[in-house]
Structure formats: structure tokens, C-alpha cells
Amino acid sequence: MERGRKDVWAAAIVYSLGNVNFLFDKTQVPHMKADELADLFGVSQKTAANKARQIKDILKMSQMDPRWWRRSKMESN
Numbered sequence: 001m002e003r004g005r006k007d008v009w010a011a012a013i014v015y016s017l018g019n020v021n022f023l024f025d026k027t028q029v030p031h032m033k034a035d036e037l038a039d040l041f042g043v044s045q046k047t048a049a050n051k052a053r054q055i056k057d058i059l060k061m062s063q064m065d066p067r068w069w070r071r072s073k074m075e076s077n
Helices: 006-020 034-041 045-059
Strands: none
Touching: 006 034, 006 045, 034 045
């Protein structure tokens, strides 16, 4: 994680957190498309997703893990 473009890493961090919190599921609130998120950071969706995978693997992130889950969702889980 010491090398690479800062904009890509920033997008990947938000992408990772969004992914484990169902941000890309249109039935959830809030939600948005993955490519829209990447566009906000000025990077490609594929690049953000690939780097997000690295982050998720390194930090052992998964959906519904209390370490990464939004507090607002914890009560309903």
C-alpha cells in the first residue's frame, strides 16, 4: 500500500467500504453505481475495484463484519 496514485487508493478505500456495506445494491439507502463512485474520484471502475480487492484481502474485510459495518445497519442485523 506504499506505492500508487493517491486518487486510486482513495477511490479503492471508499469502494471497499461501500462494497461491504452494500452501497452498490440499488435496494439499499444510500446506494450508487460502482462506476459513478469511481467517476467521483476520476479513476476507472475497474481500477478502483481491483485495488479495492487488494484492500479487502489485506484487511480481511467482509460484508456484515462489525468492524466495517455501518452503525445504522448494526441495529437491524
